[in-house]
Amino acid sequence: MYISRIRIRPDARDLHLLIDANSYGVHQLLWKLFPSSVESQNDQKEMKRSFLFREEIAREQIPFHKGVKGESVFYTISQALPVSDHPLFAVESKPYALRLNEGDRLAFRLRANPVLLEKKERTAEEFAAWKDRQKRRGERGLPPSKALERGWNCGKVVRHDVVMDAQQRLLRELAEKTSVPAHGKKSDMKKVLLTSWRQAGDIREVEDILKQIIFGNERYKDIETRRLNTAKLLDMALKARMNKALETWLHDKGKNTGFALVRDPKGRLKFQAEGYQWHALPKKGKTAGFSSVDFEGEIEVIDPELFANVLFYGIGPAKGFGCGLMLVRRA
Secondary structure, X not given: OEEEEEEEOHHHOOHHHHHOOOHHHHHHHHHOOOHHHHHHHHHOOOOOOOEEEEEEEHHHHOOOOOOOOOXXXXXXXXXXXXXXXXXXXXXXXXXXXXXXXXXXXXXXXXXXXXXXXXXXXXXXHHHHHHHHHHXXXXXXXXXXXXXXXXXXXXXXXXXXXXXXXHHHHHHHHHHHHOOOOOOOOXXXXXXXXXXXXXXXXOOHXXXXXXXXXXXXXXXXXXXXXXXXXXXXXXXXXXXXXXXXXXXXXXXXXXXXXXXXXXXXXXXXXXXXXXXXXXXXXXXXXXXXXXXEEEEEEEXXXXXXXXXXXXXXXXXXXXXXXXXXXXXXXXX
């Protein structure tokens, strides 16, 4: 495996205007640096990616960088060396073979697309649409009745954004606890809840509930809340619940892939999650897109062999758009 740092060549710096905020553009350009991946695109229907990448701001990563403001630098982990003489990119590569042992402590950085998967049954209409897609793709399948008898492809997997799911759940929980009929989008629910609480007059009980939620997250238990009004307490509670959900998501990933989050001498997790962003993918539809969160902290290697797969193959979905690559160094 190889780790590489990829920068835009000085004579091609206008390229940043073409790829800025364009996930598809970045992805397609980086593919060109890995011939084995490009060949797989031509030879097979399923594209096989042989690399992970992460995008950063060059000025934040490279001392005394003199390039264009906001210019990108890319880090990749790949099975093969990237092309070193590409006309648009300057590529620096070196072998990547960490020697890992159980109990090793590593500082990490990870940009991931945290999602929860839920299995649901297809409706009759959804099942019929699925069969139509099979036919259009030229795939042979059992008649729907036989497929149903055997239980083939009768279910679907729904992805839930961890951040939005946590916040929606909390708002529904607060609506139920305070007997407020709130539903719909997050912004609509917040507005209805705050309006109803203010109209009720005495909001001390509501604020006590919000403070319990805030202090339930160990990162927020020492926060001063006396000067926060109800709206700010609600925002803080949403943030605390979101943070806890992201912590749980990464903890669960670690259990299955050979690492654990580390605590400091005071018992606090050496972990933070921030920078939640939504990235629209208009080519896939008006509402298509994915979210990303930047994780940072310290982990302990529990199973070196399993954890090596994390470093080489990434965590979570949206790897084609710069998510999943975990960068580590000795703590």
